[in-house]
Amino acid sequence: MSDVRAVVATGRGEPVKVVTIRVPDPGPGEAVVRVQACGVCHTDLHYREGGISDDYPFLLGHEAAGVVEQVGDGVVDVAPGDFVVLNWRAVCGVCRACKRGRPQYCFDTHNAAQPMTLTDGTPLSPALGIGAFAEKTLVHAGQCTKVDPAARPAVAGLLGCGVMAGIGAAVNTGGAGPGDTVAVIGCGGVGDGAIAGAAMAGARRIIAVDTDPVKLDWARRFGATHTLNAAESDTVEGIRELTGGVGADLVVEAVGRPETFTQAFYARDLAGTVVLVGVPTPEMELELPLLDVFSRGGAIKSSWYGDCLPERDFPMLVELYQQGRLPLEEFVTEEIALDQVEEAFAKMHRGEVLRSVVVF
Template sequence: MQQVKGVVARAKGQPVTVETINIPDPGPGEAVVKVQACGVCHTDLHYREGGINDDFPFLLGHEAAGVVESLGEGVTDLAVGDFVVLNWRAVCGSCRACKRGEPWYCFATHNATQKMTLADGTELSPALGIGSFAEKTLVAAGQCTRVDPTARAAAVGLLGCGVMAGLGAAINTGNVTRGKSVAVIGCGGVGMAAIAGSVLAGASTIVAVDIDDAKLEWATRMGATATVNSTQADPVEAIQAATDGHGADVVIDAVGRPETWKQAFYARDLAGTVVLVGVPTPDMKIPEIPLIDVFGRGGALKSSWYGDCLPSRDFPMLVDLYQQGRLDLDAFVTEEIALDEVEAAFTKMHEGSVLRSVVVFS
């Protein structure tokens, strides 16, 4: 066992603190990773606010890249010293989805068996099974995906959650291909990544929708061909106007509210696709829509969980595209911060003044 510093949320709504964390030696199928960088994601704030569950205290952080420091028994596809991006979907290889050749839908993903603890032995709940606002963390070996070791950790670590969710919502779930039209509702980190994914896939028209003009400016820099401030114009009408009156082939809801989902439903073309990647709260309901409209418009209504990604397939490919200059992951890194600045980063997130603050370890 070793001790490191990590960011802990002890109680609902309370400011996070930097505390001493006990990291067990890796057991069978586990790995200890020395974290180099970890993005501050809205999901971490959800944990702090009790919006995920009430299993306090939480060890926050989950968008991370680092170097494998030690391995437990039975791990054969990693080596000490490997540069890895962490993921929260270590696939099992034996469930129904894995056996039918769709491991990105794995129904039995897993995390490390052992628990990290506070110095007094109190067990910690790691955010998304990772807990990487820490100098080191313990994960299941399957949560480590080896990528190009020369890549910038602060950028590629963001594939661990939000950026992958948005890229995957466009490329994997929405099946955006060359020449298709896309609309993205909500231009936070996930929505911005959906725009980047649509550009990467060759979309001809990309309409960005938000209520914040600054975010719409970011969206334009990311590759959006048209923008809509939905406080000033009806987004459905604006998306239709930007697509020759038809509606977009793919509409991605990166907000996850009933009203934005309904906008996405009506802003798509006939036989178009709606992708829900924004995370709703448990009390939200699908808005009332005439069933004849569901039938008459055809197409597909999909949800995208982690961008329907398979880390072993997608992470190395996307890092290679980043290294080639074809995917600008650096654009998502607004600032690099220290471990004790996470609470301030949550405030900036609320203000909408950052895409991602990234904790960088020396």
């Protein structure tokens, strides 16, 4: 067992605290990872605000890379010393999705069986089953994906959540390919991931849509060929104007609101594809004329974790980054210390950063 420093959310909306937690030695199928870097993702803020569940206290952080320190009995795919990116889709291999050859939709993903705790024994709820705003964390060994150790941890770790969700929404879910026209509504970390994915896939025209001029500037770094400020012009008309009046082949909605999803629906070409990767809140409802859904054809999809398969996608994307074909470095706005997470949440809320990354 190890005592380490970690960031914990103790109550709804309360500032996070840096406290000492206890990380048990790994049991069967588990691994202890010494965390080297962890991105500050909006999902962590959702946990702090009680938007995921009320299972306080939460051990925050999930977008991480580090080195395996110990493994439990039966672990064969990773070993101490391996450099890994942590994932929250450790596929089971036996559920109905896995048995049908669709492990990217696994319905029974693995997490560590043992709890990490406060020093008084109070169990912690790790964010997305990871909990990586900590010097060490306990995960299921299947949550450890080996990648090239030459990759910088602050960059590689971003594939663990938001960037992968965006890239996968465009490429895996949306099927973006050479010559396509792609529009992305919402240019935060996930939206810019979708833009980077579309550019990597060879899209001919990539239209970034946001209300913040700073975010539109960020989008250009990742491959946006055109930008639209939704506060100044009509999104649907703007996308149609830039696509010869027909709409985009693929529209990725990275906001998660009914109004922006409706814009995405009408901004696509006939038989085009809409992908929802933005996360809505439980009370949101969508109204669309059913005749429009029928008559426009195409596909309406949701994308969960970019429909990724970590063992396939993480090493490939790290290699593309190392080849200079995927600008992962551009996502890192700042590198911070563990005790600066609360300040990073405030910067995120104000739209001042793309990603703050805790570096140990």
